[in-house]
Amino acid sequence: MSRLPTPDRLALRARYPQIFDRPASARLATPVVLLLAVGIFLFGLVDLEFSPARLLAGLHQLGWISLMMVPPDPGSSLPIYLQALGETLSIALLGTTLAAVLALPVSLLAARNIVPSAILRFPVRRVFDTIRGVDTLIWALVWINVVGLGPFAGVLAIAVSDFGSFGKLFSEAFEGADRKQVEGIRASGGNALHEIRFGLMPQVLPVIAGQVLYFIESNTRSATIIGIVGAGGIGLQLAEQIRVLEWQKVSFLILMILVAVAAIDWISGKLRFAIIGSRAVA
Amino acid sequence: MTSAVSTLPAQQLAALNAAYRRAVARKRLHMTVGAAVFCAALIIAGIGAEVNFRTLFTYFGNFISYFDRILTLDTGARVWTDVGEWLWGWQKWLWMLGETILISYVGTLMGAVLAFAANFFAAENTSPAPWLRFLTRRLLEFARTVPGIVFALIFVIAFGLGPMAGVLAIAIHSTGALGKQFSEIVENADMKPVEGVRATGAGWLSCMRFAVLPQVAAGYASYALLRFEINVREASVMGFVGAGGIGQELVVAIRKFYYSDVSAILLMIVLTVFCIDIGTGWVRGRLFGKEART
Numbered sequence: 155m156s157r158l159p160t161p162d163r164l165a166l167r168a169r170y171p172q173i174f175d176r177p178a179s180a181r182l183a184t185p186v187v188l189l190l191a192v193g194i195f196l197f198g199l200v201d202l203e204f205s206p207a208r209l210l211a212g213l214h215q216l217g218w219i220s221l222m223m224v225p226p227d228p229g230s231s232l233p234i235y236l237q238a239l240g241e242t243l244s245i246a247l248l249g250t251t252l253a254a255v256l257a258l259p260v261s262l263l264a265a266r267n268i269v270p271s272a273i274l275r276f277p278v279r280r281v282f283d284t285i286r287g288v289d290t291l292i293w294a295l296v297w298i299n300v301v302g303l304g305p306f307a308g309v310l311a312i313a314v315s316d317f318g319s320f321g322k323l324f325s326e327a328f329e330g331a332d333r334k335q336v337e338g339i340r341a342s343g344g345n346a347l348h349e350i351r352f353g354l355m356p357q358v359l360p361v362i363a364g365q366v367l368y369f370i371e372s373n374t375r376s377a378t379i380i381g382i383v384g385a386g387g388i389g390l391q392l393a394e395q396i397r398v399l400e401w402q403k404v405s406f407l408i409l410m411i412l413v414a415v416a417a418i419d420w421i422s423g424k425l426r427f428a429i430i431g432s433r434a435v436a
Numbered sequence: 437m438t439s440a441v442s443t444l445p446a447q448q449l450a451a452l453n454a455a456y457r458r459a460v461a462r463k464r465l466h467m468t469v470g471a472a473v474f475c476a477a478l479i480i481a482g483i484g485a486e487v488n489f490r491t492l493f494t495y496f497g498n499f500i501s502y503f504d505r506i507l508t509l510d511t512g513a514r515v516w517t518d519v520g521e522w523l524w525g526w527q528k529w530l531w532m533l534g535e536t537i538l539i540s541y542v543g544t545l546m547g548a549v550l551a552f553a554a555n556f557f558a559a560e561n562t563s564p565a566p567w568l569r570f571l572t573r574r575l576l577e578f579a580r581t582v583p584g585i586v587f588a589l590i591f592v593i594a595f596g597l598g599p600m601a602g603v604l605a606i607a608i609h610s611t612g613a614l615g616k617q618f619s620e621i622v623e624n625a626d627m628k629p630v631e632g633v634r635a636t637g638a639g640w641l642s643c644m645r646f647a648v649l650p651q652v653a654a655g656y657a658s659y660a661l662l663r664f665e666i667n668v669r670e671a672s673v674m675g676f677v678g679a680g681g682i683g684q685e686l687v688v689a690i691r692k693f694y695y696s697d698v699s700a701i702l703l704m705i706v707l708t709v710f711c712i713d714i715g716t717g718w719v720r721g722r723l724f725g726k727e728a729r730t
Binding site: 202211248 | 478483487578589691
């Protein structure tokens with residue numbers, strides 16, 4: 155029977171110094187980062203007033219709440235809830251459309267291949283970034299101050315916060331477009347506007363349509379929560395029922411949201427496929 | 437001058453032209469119908485959302501003047517003329533911003549750990565049993581679809597006011613979102629190493645540890661960092677429902693019309709979000725090289 159040869163460690167060390175004698179900084183990097191991560195985590199637990207007793211008491215409470223949630227029951231408010239759900243879907247659709255319509259021309263200014271001057275592009279991009287840095291809920295609060303409580307404030311909040319995201323996404327779509335068509339238009343005597351309309355738009359519109367559909371989908375989720383601050387839709391009902399501890403109604407509302415989101419996902423998935431074709435999958 | 441392009445006889449050309457016109461007409465019809473359906477949906481939505489353009493035009497001045505007001509100090513001067521007065525509460529606000537970041541950090545880490553535990557069961561190629569995969573996927577879907585702030589509202593009642601509710605809400609939402617992304621990475625992993633490890637007689641756990649994990653760990657870290665970025669934004673509004681962080685201060689300032697405070701807090705939030713975005717981008721670049729940034 156043959157035996158494996160015993161490794162000659164010293165010879166191996168001498169032959170592969172870069173494996174055996176890595177500098178201390180390289181060897182220590184991973185454990186130090188891990189220790190730091192765990193340390194901040196523990197500090198966070200202490201600083202944010204986590205305690206096992208509170209956690210247990212809370213879980214106990216949560217268990218009771220979940221028990222009281224079954225069976226989901228809308229009581230007599232089903233028509234109101236359905237109306238609120240319709241309002242939510244309307245907010246998402248209108249807000250996203252408004253944002254897309256407003257963002258399309260502005261995003262041209264932020265695309266490198268359309269506006270070559272960095273001085274012009276930079277402020278537009280920063281405006282988009284700033285708008286995106288502020289959460290939809292904050293915009294909702296601001297708009298409530300301007301147009302009053304109600305779903306209209308929600309539409310405007312979604313429109314503004316998506317304006318930032320769309321501006322960035324659209325300008326990236328423009329930058330990703332092929333130059334050749336644009337050059338073709340220029341060679342046949344088109345001006346700058348012709349280049350955009352006939353050279354860029356046909357390439358970019360399907361991409362943009364896909365993104366808008368995706369945002370309608372994700373805004374259905376956002377629109378369910380802006381009601382919490384008073385900007386209309388199903389969130390208003392949900393926040394109210396949670397505050398008065400009507401748990402059966404709460405669970406019914408959550409179920410409604412889940413079903414609505416799933417339905418919108420399905421529809422927009424189909425539409426996206428129809429618009430962009432199988433390219434969307436890749 | 438003779439043309440280099442040969443023209444077809446008129447009869448053949450007529451047939452081709454007719455076919456072209458039909459194709460264009462069909463496309464136009466599709467476009468028109470689509471646009472009409474979309475417009476109808478918009479009008480219905482407009483009625484449903486009580487859109488009133490007269491309100492908008494009447495009050496649009498308010499929107500502009502709102503920004504005028506939040507950029508004006510009580511004394512009537514512009515905010516940037518007296519930065520000390522504008523950012524009078526910067527120590528308190530910085531502290532609360534720190535708390536916000538901590539909430540999102542702890543929440544993201546908890547969510548990442550839970551998602552890590554769940555994702556091998558949810559992935560098509562590694563799940564030990566179909567029923568387990570179905571169950572895990574539905575659970576993750578639930579955690580992902582219910583908005584974080586709804587969880588926060590419920591947790592505030594169960595766990596009491598304070599950052600703990602916010603952390604748990606963010607943790608659950610991150611579990612759902614990361615669980616899906618993680619399992620998608622696992623589904624894209626190469627299965628040959630798994631076969632190799634299994635051939636040595638290893639169990640399921642060893643297969644995951646030694647064959648799958650080395651392939652996917654970098655992707656996990658990248659998605660977790662992205663999620664942290666998103667969660668900082670999310671945590672900045674958790675205070676609206678009493679779940680800790682800077683949102684509490686902001687909602688008080690907005691509701692009580694402390695105009696210059698609103699702009700000061702917003703400025704600090706936006707700057708923090710910028711810094712976090714740049715910081716995580718830098719870390720991702722350091723960790724995974726240039727290709728991870730795309």
